[in-house]
Amino acid sequence: MTKPRTLLALNWKMNKAPTEARAWARELAQGYERAPVELAVMAPFTALYGLKETLPGGVDVGAQDVSAHESGAYTGEISAAMLRDVHVTYAVVGHSERREYHGETDAVVAAKARRAQAHGLTPIVCVGEGLDVRERGEHVAYTLAQLRGSLEGVAENVVIAYEPVWAIGTGKTATADDAEELAAAIREALREPYGALADSIRVLYGGSVKPDNIASICAQPNVNGALVGGASLKVADVLAMNAALK
Template identity: 75%
Template sequence: MPNTLLALNWKMNKTPSEARSWAEELKEKYAPAEGVELAVMAPALDLSTLAANLPTGVAFGGQDVSAHESGAYTGEISAAMLKDIGAGYVVVGHSERRDYHGETDATVAAKAKQAQANGLVPIVCVGEKLDVREKGEQVPFTLGQLEGSLAGVGPEVVIAYEPVWAIGTGKTATADDAEELAAAIREALTERYGADAENIRVLYGGSVKPDNIAEICGKPNVNGALVGGASLKVPDVLGMNDALK
């Protein structure tokens, strides 16, 4: 299994000057943890700053990408653009994109294919809302979302399971909840990709913090975390990194 991935999703936070300060602070204090990869998913305007200032070995990526290669798509950012500045990853299908921008599973799959075609690893997000969880339908719902979001997509992916009810709410799925879905996702990936599924990392996201990340990532099918709020302060990032040592 590849390294545990700690993917930091800044969402719409930090100006380029703030990003520089954050990266400089990280560079001063960061000590790599064996077996742990750190990657920053930042607003597009911050990425060049991160490329110039992050510590060696810390990756970065975008929070969204166009489903199109290039052309008359005002305001969009292509996978080739992200790749050209050194990005390694891009988040696709985050619940906020699905909710606020009407992204469908088909849209997510198209974006993931564009990412792969340009040498980026897509972090494909799936997960249920509270009403689905309360009906006990979280597994079939999430696996259906996964199937649609991976249509035509190769195995060079990362999957992020994010129960929508736990994102930014302070509520966190238990480690057992995370493992239930991660194990189901792993089984579905094996059916789709065969032996290649062994190398696909399944992340958990949703109110992850330094004090709960070790328990969650200690589960056998959870290979890291997609972190929102706790990614914005370097001490929290260092705390999570150290907890995974």
């Protein structure tokens, strides 16, 4: 199997006002060297307008969420059409924080992914287990059940991000072997809906990814990049991760 191109999806979460985002983009442009790695910035909605033009060439932009609805009376929501209009390429759906704090179900995640695809966006569908599930040894079955529910009716133009909830923002990181165990299981499960196309779908790892562990994680056969949280906020860390994957 030829590995798909590595993707670093930089998830700023609720950080960086528009002025800070533009300053970050200009700083990145000063030290960025294009590599075989694809870089994409998942910025807050308020920072998306004009961000693509400020970033160095070849760096994509993504949203941290997208509405499952096309348009209409849904106060506070942002549609896929709106995101496409500001040159967004990716939309994260089903992040563990959305599932936990906003009660998003697998069905809602799948609806958001389908809506994103309908407007030419690539959804990054997040799945992963909590610490209690892992300690019971049920992490593979749990994650694959979540995956199947979150991909209902979703086409093959999708990225999967495996994010063990217990490793997000905690400083704990799954080992490279842990990441590969789930990535391989996810890859095999993707064959059911997508057949041979499963080999071309990128599977990312997310959870306390840093410059000093990213190379070993992404070297695994079924890991095609990372969904990066805290380490995405500093340009120096992003450049170090980019360099580590050359």
